Structures are given as C-alpha cells and as structure tokens.
Amino acid sequence: MEVQTLKPAQPAAMQPRPQIVTVALADVKPEAVNWLWPGWIPRGRLTLIAGDPGVGKSWLTQAVAASVSVGKGLCGEQDPQDVILIAFEDDPADTLRPRLEALGADLGRVHVYQTVRDVGRKGKPVERGLLFPEDAALLVDLIKQTGVGLAVIDPLVAAQNAAIDSHRQAAMRSILQPLHDAARDTGAAIVFTVHLRKSSSDNTLYRACGSIDLVAAVRTAIVVGCDPNDPARRGAAVFKSNLAEFPEPIAFKLENGQMLIESHPALDLTADRLLGPTESGEERSAVDEAVDFLRELLANGPVEAKAVMKEAKSAGIAERTLNRAKVALGVITRRSTRPGEKTGPWVWSLPDSRLPKEVDSAEQRLWQS
Known part of the structure; x- marks a missing residue:
C-alpha cells in the first residue's frame, strides 16, 4: 500500500489591512480662509441659503453671481470669474437673463444649467435631469472645464435622488460629502438653497428643511427673510459660521424687476428677527x-x-x-x-456714538460719561 504524504496547505497571501492615516499639525501649512464674499461665502466650501418661498433667496444667489462675474459690487473687488447657475425654478429666457442683466452681470461668464446628456440602455444618447449624489463627479468636471469660482444649486432638493430621506443624517451625508469634496477639490464656492420649516418657534439652526446635517455640513449658513415691520423690505443674515465672526446683515427691496440693496448695514435685521412672525x-x-x-x-x-x-x-x-x-x-x-x-x-x-481710541485686548472699551 502506497503511503501518500500530504503537503500542508499553503497559507493564502495576506491582504494588507486598511490603515488610518494621520498627519502632525506641525507638518500642516497654515492657510487663511479664501473668501468669495468676505464673511458670507468661502471659496472651496459649502454655503447654505435658507428662506421661505418668495422671500428672495434666488435673487441673492443671482446678485452674488453677477458680482463674481464682473469682479465688483456685492462681493467686493476681485478678479472676474465665471459662474454656474443650476436654477431649477427660474426660466433662463424670461427670468434669469433679465435679472442678471439688471444686476449688471457679464452674461458671457454666467453658465446656466440645461440638462445632462447621457447614454441610454441601448447605447443611444438621452437627456435627463441632474441627480445628486450620482452626478457630483460631473459637477467637478464642469467646474474644472469652465474654471468657475461659484456654482449655485437652487434648490438642492430639486437635484436630490428621490430615494434619499432628507430627514436622515446618514442619507443626507451621501449628498453633502460629494459636494463638499467637489468644492474642496476645485476651490470653487458651492452654494445651495433650501426652504424653511413652518414652525417659527424653533432655534434658527433647526429651521432648514430636512436633516440638521444640512446646517452642520456647511461652513456658513445664511437666512433670507422679510422685515417684520415692512414685508416689502427683505434681509439676509448669517446665522451659522465656522470660519469668521458674523458679518453685518444686509437689506434689499425687489421693485420693477430690480434688486435694490441698501447701502448701509441692516443692523435691525438679525437672523432671529427675519425668521419671526410679521408684527401687528x-x-x-x-x-x-x-x-x-x-x-x-x-x-x-x-x-x-x-x-x-x-x-x-x-x-x-x-x-x-x-x-x-x-x-x-x-x-x-x-x-x-x-x-x-x-x-x-x-x-x-447708539451705533454712531464716538468711542475712545484705546482698545482693550479683550473687547472695545466704552467710556461712561
């Protein structure tokens, strides 16, 4: 009887284990925040603009776009840059072009979303709507191709995959993380708009429709609303910022197809006041x-x-x-x-009271007369 010698099984090749990568802060080169609109909209980050329907959210995004396209105005002096407007609720012909012209934009630098060209199941070209998070890579490609400084998604929910539950944090992260990466990788400011919850008693941070992650994921969040004393007067105020002190609110009116921005800060239009009910x-x-x-x-x-x-x-x-x-x-x-x-x-x-020139290291001194 022949005896067979069994060779021990060879161990399978060990697969390398995943590793968590870290970096010492001493090796990180410090950088100042790069602002598209100082205090309001940072470059390379996400910014949220929240407000009820009809209060002027879209007008504000378009005013920012116009300013960026000419390098002056609302956002301050800077080199002109192209912008992308992904506007689902405003028609390019009867709304966007007249508005942007009235706002003094360089129309050659403003690119308006129309559709997504794709290939269908049978290999034939088809057109479809933009969808996030699936099309985040397409947005990155477009930003890089056009070299834009600003991309606006108005409103975000119109491009959101219907299967995603807006009230679940993990679900919303699947949309926001690719957009965050797109902003970081391209250096462009990505701004999106959302509506507000109906309740007027909630904390400002919780008023944006959907998950609190919407506000948590962005670096700055802006609210647009009406002056409780004068519904025709609108205002915008930053209500969340991880990068700087809150800038002074602005006020504007919409008259005869034009956006008239007040030249002085609207100190009375705080975020809480813009979200409050109209006064009797x-x-x-x-x-x-x-x-x-x-x-x-x-x-x-x-x-x-x-x-x-x-x-x-x-x-x-x-x-x-x-x-x-x-x-x-x-x-x-x-x-x-x-x-x-x-x-x-x-x-x-009063805000126009004269203050002494001496300034304490912690806070500005006010002398009592």
Whole structure:
C-alpha cells in the first residue's frame, strides 16, 4: 500500500489591512480662509441659503453671481470669474437673463444649467435631469472645464435622488460629502438653497428643511427673510459660521424687476428677527415708540444698562419691547471702563456714538460719561 504524504496547505497571501492615516499639525501649512464674499461665502466650501418661498433667496444667489462675474459690487473687488447657475425654478429666457442683466452681470461668464446628456440602455444618447449624489463627479468636471469660482444649486432638493430621506443624517451625508469634496477639490464656492420649516418657534439652526446635517455640513449658513415691520423690505443674515465672526446683515427691496440693496448695514435685521412672525400695527407702534425713547436717552452718549431699564419701566415700556427696539436701532452693549478700574458697569450706546481710541485686548472699551 502506497503511503501518500500530504503537503500542508499553503497559507493564502495576506491582504494588507486598511490603515488610518494621520498627519502632525506641525507638518500642516497654515492657510487663511479664501473668501468669495468676505464673511458670507468661502471659496472651496459649502454655503447654505435658507428662506421661505418668495422671500428672495434666488435673487441673492443671482446678485452674488453677477458680482463674481464682473469682479465688483456685492462681493467686493476681485478678479472676474465665471459662474454656474443650476436654477431649477427660474426660466433662463424670461427670468434669469433679465435679472442678471439688471444686476449688471457679464452674461458671457454666467453658465446656466440645461440638462445632462447621457447614454441610454441601448447605447443611444438621452437627456435627463441632474441627480445628486450620482452626478457630483460631473459637477467637478464642469467646474474644472469652465474654471468657475461659484456654482449655485437652487434648490438642492430639486437635484436630490428621490430615494434619499432628507430627514436622515446618514442619507443626507451621501449628498453633502460629494459636494463638499467637489468644492474642496476645485476651490470653487458651492452654494445651495433650501426652504424653511413652518414652525417659527424653533432655534434658527433647526429651521432648514430636512436633516440638521444640512446646517452642520456647511461652513456658513445664511437666512433670507422679510422685515417684520415692512414685508416689502427683505434681509439676509448669517446665522451659522465656522470660519469668521458674523458679518453685518444686509437689506434689499425687489421693485420693477430690480434688486435694490441698501447701502448701509441692516443692523435691525438679525437672523432671529427675519425668521419671526410679521408684527401687528399695534406691536410696530410700541416698538417705534421704544426706538424713539432709546434714541433720545442715548443721544448724549453711553448710559448704564440698569439706568436704561429703570427709565424704560418708568415710561411704561415693557422689557420685551425695549429689547426689540434695541435690535431695531442697532444699540451697542459693552462693559464700560473708567480710569483706574479694570471693568465698569454694562452700558448701552447708539451705533454712531464716538468711542475712545484705546482698545482693550479683550473687547472695545466704552467710556461712561
């Protein structure tokens, strides 16, 4: 009987294990944030613009696009760049072109999305709609081909795969991560718009429709809304930023097919106020009276906060009304400093009050008269 010698089985080739890659911060070259619109829209990042239908979200994106195309205006002085407008709700012929012309855009630098050319199942060319996250790579290719500085998706939900649940964080990440990568890899600013939830009592950060990840994933988030005192007056304010202090809000009106932007900051149009309900005539009257009261009380310089509260109470002005008037007037609240003292009482002052030239390292000093 022949005895067979069994050779031991050869171990299968070991597959390399995945590795987590890190880098020491000492080896990271620091870079300043590169802004498309200083304080509002960073380059190479995602920016969200939220607002109810009809308040002017699209107008704002188009004003930004016009400014970028000519290198001046709303976004400041810079080299002109091309832009991409993926606008699902505005017709190019009767809406986009007239608006962009009125906004002073270089129309040769504004590229408007029309369709996606693809190959069908039988190898025949077909046209279809843009779909994210599947078409994120196509957007990257387009940005690189055209060298654009700005790409706008208005609104994001119109290009969202219907199978994705907007209220699930993991699902929304499947859309936002490819867009984040597209912005980072191309250096372009990618801006998308969303609608707001109906509730007016939620925190501003939770008002954007869909998952909170929408707001969490972007570096800056902007709200557009109407002035509660004057629905014809619109405003825009940053309500979330990981990159800089909030810039001062802006105000604008839409008249006769034109966007008229106020030349001075709209200090009264905070994000919370833009999201609030429209005020009644009686409420507006009370706030107007409180504004006049503060303007007169602070006319001669800063006044201690306690004294302001006391005078307001004597005048029959409720604290809630006083605070709304404070916001409307743009009153500045700071801790005062007297010679020989480290800190003094909190004081209120008008935004045009003259301040001393000395500036403390922590915060600006306000002298109490």
